[in-house]
Amino acid sequence: MNIAMIGTGYVGLVTGTCFAEFGHTVSCIDKNAEKITALQNGEMPIYEPGLDVMVRHNVQEGRLSFTTEMAQAIPEADAVFIAVGTPTSRRGDGYADLTYIHAAARELAPFLQGYTVVVDKSTVPIGTARQVERIIRETRPDADFDMASNPEFLREGAALGDFMRPDRVVIGVESPQAEQVLRAIYKPLFLRDTPIVSTGIETAELTKYAANAFLAVKISYINEIANVCEAVGANVSDLAKAIGMDGRIGNKFLHPGPGYGGSCFPKDTLALMRIVQEYGENVRIVSAAVEVNAAQKARMVKKIREMLGGSETGKSIAILGLTFKPETDDMRDAPALTILPALLEKGALLRVHDPQGMPEARKMLPEGITYVGSAYEAVQDADCVVLMTEWNQYRALDLGKLRRLMRQPIFIDLRNVYDPETLRRLGFAYTGVGRK
Numbered sequence: 001m002n003i004a005m006i007g008t009g010y011v012g013l014v015t016g017t018c019f020a021e022f023g024h025t026v027s028c029i030d031k032n033a034e035k036i037t038a039l040q041n042g043e044m045p046i047y048e049p050g051l052d053v054m055v056r057h058n059v060q061e062g063r064l065s066f067t068t069e070m071a072q073a074i075p076e077a078d079a080v081f082i083a084v085g086t087p088t089s090r091r092g093d094g095y096a097d098l099t100y101i102h103a104a105a106r107e108l109a110p111f112l113q114g115y116t117v118v119v120d121k122s123t124v125p126i127g128t129a130r131q132v133e134r135i136i137r138e139t140r141p142d143a144d145f146d147m148a149s150n151p152e153f154l155r156e157g158a159a160l161g162d163f164m165r166p167d168r169v170v171i172g173v174e175s176p177q178a179e180q181v182l183r184a185i186y187k188p189l190f191l192r193d194t195p196i197v198s199t200g201i202e203t204a205e206l207t208k209y210a211a212n213a214f215l216a217v218k219i220s221y222i223n224e225i226a227n228v229c230e231a232v233g234a235n236v237s238d239l240a241k242a243i244g245m246d247g248r249i250g251n252k253f254l255h256p257g258p259g260y261g262g263s264c265f266p267k268d269t270l271a272l273m274r275i276v277q278e279y280g281e282n283v284r285i286v287s288a289a290v291e292v293n294a295a296q297k298a299r300m301v302k303k304i305r306e307m308l309g310g311s312e313t314g315k316s317i318a319i320l321g322l323t324f325k326p327e328t329d330d331m332r333d334a335p336a337l338t339i340l341p342a343l344l345e346k347g348a349l350l351r352v353h354d355p356q357g358m359p360e361a362r363k364m365l366p367e368g369i370t371y372v373g374s375a376y377e378a379v380q381d382a383d384c385v386v387l388m389t390e391w392n393q394y395r396a397l398d399l400g401k402l403r404r405l406m407r408q409p410i411f412i413d414l415r416n417v418y419d420p421e422t423l424r425r426l427g428f429a430y431t432g433v434g435r436k
């Protein structure tokens, strides 16, 4: 198959590269010429484990190329994927901004040649595929194309593995011909018995929101239960293990923490709330999950304050991890973006470290934070250490060294990585989330 991928953001780049790895010929298109030149030279715009190697390999094999020109990629394509950004609208109303999607539709239309399937890959409100279809029809009434929706369920940091071994592939199609093209594209997966769920276009569009909102609900649920555990003296880790063994509940996404972040859950939950409002419907459970998530971040600030004896003013706080989760440099909606400014505002001195996220964090966090090169530098003379993101390199810290470097041995473990008893035996005052 010959595939054009519009947008070399996270989803476009990963998807395009993986399609090339499947053996298809893929052209990735982006307006940003600098980004395209960098990609042509094998430089990645994002950090995703294994992506650089896979990109270079497929470029060398001649299956993957990068261009700024629609004219070069669209005419040949059997399928054109739209994977441009859909940021939350600047109006601050929770709607997804579809400007880039609409622009892509207008720009690709003149170059369509022969039968083509145009596929929405970006996470978009219900009805967007129809809008794209209308725009293309208006621009090119003679074009021979079908519209499809193919939501992605990739996790950052694990995207290549998720792509190659998905639980399922969802394709929203309306014609047998379009279904055939998409099935041919994903053929290497069903040779591995991956189920393909073929649905209508609206169903596919809503599936993505429903899946992400469910996971956000699950996390907010366990965060609230963790808070109840703290109140009654129960242990959320044991509890999560016990309830997770019920196959109906499942053990994934039951880790309490400082609240979910990232490019998907915060954005998609808000967008879903807005979308259903338009239809006069409600997703109260999702609204509650969003509220709980905001409260959870605020609660973490309070937790740190309490561990410091009631005030963070003038205290030196070491923060380990800034990104919304490990194995990514992505800072979007990271809990650190709420928690750190709140601490700074109260006059705390922050020494922070993150293996990948510091360049982004510098752009997004207020001035006055000290960025350092290692966890041990961060804890130097600190009054407490806060483990914010569970990077592997923070899972096996030399705790004796940590204790010697710190002014006060206070360990605040927002990801429940460490065993409370071990820490206490080593002389730390320890608190996690939802544990005694």
Ligand code: UDX
Residues within 6 Å of the ligand: 152, 153, 154, 155, 156, 157, 212, 215, 219, 252, 253, 254, 255, 256, 257, 258, 259, 260, 261, 262, 263, 264, 265, 324, 325
């Ligand atoms: C998510 C979905 O998993 C993916 O299917 C979708 O396509 C995009 O959104 P991602 O945002 O990359 O992926 O990260 P994920 O690993 O799902 O974590 C999201 C957030 O939830 C992180 O902040 C993480 O720390 C938090 N989380 C996750 C918890 O707090 N507890 C958990 O048990 C799981």
